[in-house]
Amino acid sequence: MRETDWQTPLGEAYRLALAHLTGLPDRPVGSGKARPALGGPTPETPTPAEEVVRDLVAAATPGLVATGSGRFFGFVIGGATPAALAADWLATAWDQNAGLHATSPAAATVEEVAGRWLVDLLGLPPHASFGFVTGAQLANLTALAAARHEVLRRVGWDVETHGLVGAPPIRVFAGAGRHDTIDRALRFLGLGTGSIVAVEADGQGRMRVDALRTALATHSGPAIVCAQAGNVNSGSVDPLGPIVDLAHAAGAWVHVDGAFGLWGMASPATRPLLAGVERADSWATDAHKWLNVPYDSGLVFCAHPAAHRAAMSVRAAYLIHSASGDRDPLDHNPEFSRRARGFAVYAALRALGRSGVADLVDRCCALARRFADRLSAADGVTVLNEVVLNQVLVGFDGPDDRTHAILDAVRKEGTCFVSGTTWRGRAAMRISVSNWLTDEDDVDASVRVILKIAGERGRAS
Ligand SMILES: *Cc1c(COP(=O)(O)O)cnc(C)c1O
Numbered sequence: 001m002r003e004t005d006w007q008t009p010l011g012e013a014y015r016l017a018l019a020h021l022t023g024l025p026d027r028p029v030g031s032g033k034a035r036p037a038l039g040g041p042t043p044e045t046p047t048p049a050e051e052v053v054r055d056l057v058a059a060a061t062p063g064l065v066a067t068g069s070g071r072f073f074g075f076v077i078g079g080a081t082p083a084a085l086a087a088d089w090l091a092t093a094w095d096q097n098a099g100l101h102a103t104s105p106a107a108a109t110v111e112e113v114a115g116r117w118l119v120d121l122l123g124l125p126p127h128a129s130f131g132f133v134t135g136a137q138l139a140n141l142t143a144l145a146a147a148r149h150e151v152l153r154r155v156g157w158d159v160e161t162h163g164l165v166g167a168p169p170i171r172v173f174a175g176a177g178r179h180d181t182i183d184r185a186l187r188f189l190g191l192g193t194g195s196i197v198a199v200e201a202d203g204q205g206r207m208r209v210d211a212l213r214t215a216l217a218t219h220s221g222p223a224i225v226c227a228q229a230g231n232v233n234s235g236s237v238d239p240l241g242p243i244v245d246l247a248h249a250a251g252a253w254v255h256v257d258g259a260f261g262l263w264g265m266a267s268p269a270t271r272p273l274l275a276g277v278e279r280a281d282s283w284a285t286d287a288h289k290w291l292n293v294p295y296d297s298g299l300v301f302c303a304h305p306a307a308h309r310a311a312m313s314v315r316a317a318y319l320i321h322s323a324s325g326d327r328d329p330l331d332h333n334p335e336f337s338r339r340a341r342g343f344a345v346y347a348a349l350r351a352l353g354r355s356g357v358a359d360l361v362d363r364c365c366a367l368a369r370r371f372a373d374r375l376s377a378a379d380g381v382t383v384l385n386e387v388v389l390n391q392v393l394v395g396f397d398g399p400d401d402r403t404h405a406i407l408d409a410v411r412k413e414g415t416c417f418v419s420g421t422t423w424r425g426r427a428a429m430r431i432s433v434s435n436w437l438t439d440e441d442d443v444d445a446s447v448r449v450i451l452k453i454a455g456e457r458g459r460a461s
Contacts, residue, residue: 009049016057021068024437028414029066036063065417070437071446074419076232076260076391078292079435083351088294088344098132098340099330102320111342112327117349118299121357122265122285123278129305131312131332132341135298136259139284141185142300142334144172144224145311146282147253148189150304151222154251160310164190173197173215173247174226175238177205179257182226203424204236204386212243216250223252229274230261233421233430234384235368235391237261241276254280259298260434263290264389267358270365273388282308290361290390292436293344300333308332364390364433367443371431374447381454384423392431393423396454400427409453416446 038059047055066072068079080088096104098111115130133139148170152159157167172195174182183193197219200211207227216223225247227238240256247254256262256277262285264270265277277283281304287297302308313331315321322328330336352360368390376383380397396403404427407420421430429450433443 005049009053012050012053016053020061020064024066024069027066027069029069029071029417030411030414036060038063067417068435068437069417070435070439070442071416072435073431073433073446074417075430076289076432076434078286078289079437080294081292081348081351081436084291084293084344084348087347091340091343094340094343096340098338098342099336100319100328101322101326102328104340105326107340107342108327108329110340110346111329114342114346114349115299118345119301121349121354122262122283122301123271124265124283124301125278125303127305128283128301128303129308129332130302131300131308132329132338132345133298133300133333133335134296135288136179136257136284136286137181137184137298138334139259139286139298139300140179140181140255140257141188142308142312142332143255143282143284143302144182144185144189144191144226145334146302146304146307147224147255148191149311150281150307151224151253153307153310155222168221170195170222170224171197171219172224172226173199173212173219173252175199175201175205175207175228177201177207177231177233177236178226178228179232179259181259182257205231205234206236207238207243209239209242209246213246216246216252219250223247223250225252225254227254227256227280228261229256229258229264229277230389231391232259233391233393233423233428234386235261235389236386237264237273237388240274240280244276244279248279253282255282255284256280257284259284259286260289261389263357263361266354267361267365269358269362270389287341287345287348290364290434291345291348291357292360292434293341293348297341297345299345360436361390364435364438367438367440368392368431368433370440370443371433371447374444375450378451378454381451384428390433392433393421394429394431394450395423395426396429398458402457403427403429405457406450406454409457410450413449413453415449416442418446418450 067077096107098107101108176198200208227243229237283301287293288295371392372383372387382395384393384395
């Protein structure tokens with residue numbers, strides 16, 4: 001091996017990655033070609049690495065969506081801060097297997113440190129356990145596996161040994177405005193979507209406390225309540241304090257899906273919105289959303305470390321399990337071998353600090369309100385939600401087809417990327433402000449384009 005074997009392809013990757021990042025402000029934000037020219041027959045013979053890198057970049061670029069742009073407002077997709085991105089590159093170069101302490105004391109330790117920092121930053125109970133997973137989908141799965149373990153343990157059933165055949169049934173009380181990853185997690189866990197009791201939501205998508213009270217009153221036996229911090233459309237947060245009170249009085253486990261909304265705990269301004277969240281039993285969130293860590297990076301926390309480990313831990317003769325009390329990451333997540341995601345999370349937290357995370361949350365919320373104020377000032381445009389966090393739902397007068405046409409035209413124009421949804425039976429535009437790069441000029445330029453396009457597409461018809 002020569003030094004240039006590394007230098008040439010990595011140098012090319014660095015040069016081209018930098019060109020991508022610095023070019024973001026000037027390129028259209030929308031998607032390019034649906035199917036970039038990446039095909040061809042199966043390669044029969046070797047190609048030099050630097051050529052592979054150059055060709056890949058050339059072929060992939062037209063199909064890249066500028067999700068890292070400050071004017072990308074689709075779904076809930078954060079950008080990447082420089083420190084997090086750099087640390088993520090190092091995680092790749094170091095190629096650590098973060099499954100065990102023995103396979104990477106550095107990766108295991110950095111997760112332990114970053115996990116503790118997060119518990120503190122998010123105001124969770126100091127004894128909470130945590131796991132680094134791919135995203136909120138797996139965080140929800142992990143937390144609900146811990147919940148399944150604990151609610152069945154309390155009635156004398158060992159689900160890890162005996163599975164669910166013959167087990168007492170578990171009911172899952174979840175808000176009608178829940179994220180679909182809850183349903184999918186329950187499918188994976190063998191509880192099935194049939195275990196869900198959908199609890200009515202209010203006009204903002206928040207679980208109704210009176211409806212939960214009624215639902216719980218008619219139930220006995222093992223129960224899990226799934227609450228939500230941050231509705232994917234409206235950003236609304238369930239009334240967590242009253243939900244925890246009711247659920248715990250009924251002996252239920254409370255899980256909170258806070259994929260982006262849990263970050264509201266990092267700012268004194270938004271913290272009151274989540275009052276009571278710290279009394280739940282488990283939490284899911286994403287570092288790849290509001291913390292702006294590169295994909296993929298999710299986090300699970302659990303107030304019952306023994307249940308968390310009972311659901312996830314694994315022992316195998318050929319592994320070297322830590323005997324000295326060091327934390328083996330694979331006891332806390334569904335993966336076995338795993339990317340060392342902790343480095344990027346650690347770097348993000350170190351670079352931002354407590355004040356920087358709070359500022360990131362506050363800035364996104366303020367910019368969401370700026371969107372809402374400017375758009376709702378226009379004729380025929382209505383902001384449909386209470387803008388409590390970083391999400392704005394926009395309704396346009398006229399039929400749904402007009403809204404769809406506006407969404408398409410805005411994305412084609414390329415200044416910004418917005419996505420759509422159905423909100424209370426009608427088509428709406430969704431705007432999510434989740435990127436550290438977004439500034440007032442980005443918002444104002446996007447508002448101008450949205451209103452211009454809406455104006456061009458008449459109101460009647
Ligand atoms: C985004 C989101 C999820 C899914 O998160 P992934 O990181 O895509 O797995 C789950 N719940 C809520 C509320 C979300 O916003």
